[in-house]
Amino acid sequence: MDPAFASLGSGFISSTAEVNGTTLHYIRGGAGPALILLHGFPQDWYGFHRIMPRLKSRFTVLAVDLRGVGGSASAVGGYDAATMAEDVHQLVAHLHLKRVYAVGHDIGGMVAYAYARLYPETSRGVMILDVPLPGLGPWARIEADPMLWHIHFQQTRDLPEQLIAGRQAIYFRHFLDPSFFTDGDVAHYAESYAAPGHLHAAFEAYRAFPANAQFNAAQQGPVSLPLVLAAGDRSPVGEMLPSLATALRGHGCASVTTEIIKGSGHYVADEQPDAVAGLIERYAGASDLPASETSVGGEVVK
Secondary structure: OOHHHHOOOOOEEEEEEEEOOEEEEEEEEEOOOEEEEEOOOOOOHHHHOOOHHHHOOOOEEEEEOOOOOOOOOOOOOOOOHHHHHHHHHHHHHHOOOOOEEEEEEOHHHHHHHHHHHHOHHHEEEEEEEOOOOOOOOOHHHHHHOHHHHHHHHHHOOOHHHHHHOOOHHHHHHHHOOOOOOOHHHHHHHHHHOOOHHHHHHHHHHHHOHHHHHHHHHHOOOOEOOOEEEEEEOOOHHHHHHHHHHHHHHHOOEOOEEEEEEOOOOOOHHHHOHHHHHHHHHHHHOOOOOOOOOEEEOOEEEO
16 A cells, blocks of 8 residues: 555545546545645645544545646646646536535645636635735745745756656755655655656646736636635745735635744645644634634734
8 A cells, every 4th residue: 555645544545537638636535525635846635644634524535636746647738727727626526526625735726726716606715825826916026036946947848857857856855844754755756746747747837827827817806705825934925925815805806814824834734734724624614704814823813
């Protein structure tokens, strides 16, 4: 048995589904309201392994490998957020899930926002973890920040694949702090992106940022679906949440709540799993949310 899957304990299954012209791999467990977990770079479903056992006691948990990652098939194209949101939408329909709550980290957060825009009638809310959204609010700051050099590097055509192929563990370790990620964790992610098509898929998701920016800028209609923006207090995204929330409200999002996760950098579900699981339990289990609130360390400031 895959040691990553075995680490979840009992009550989970690993499966695939043919949707939107590709194959998606997912891990499913638990019972109750549906909860979709969407990972970021350089991770796969395992990016949520520290919180999935806790969440399955209350939710039907579905942790998905995005198109081209891990157990999901690589594809010629379709790595923009809107197309990957369609992948998730068709997976939800295939599994006959109702009123899902989507949680996305990093690239997965961009997909979760696209899902909220395209399929609000199928969802009861969306949580976006530690990621800005292309084309909205502070995005220009992100593109200009030298600390985020990897965005432009990974958008370069073909070169990253040639330099990193076979060296994924070295490259990924640069992003994955040894304080929170073991060598085994890094090896798991390196294997998830080992196939040439999978490594290419990872960088195609970055090359799709301009398309995501165009999509996001065009979304001006009203959205009543509750959106939660959460970020670590040690992450650059944390200080950007107010301006991102303002941009979303300006684009018609009526219910936007921001949360700061204390003691965390970018990889919030690995660095502060109890805090993230608690946020998901609070919001994914709520029937409705108050609009425009900010919470710091569990204290709500209106």
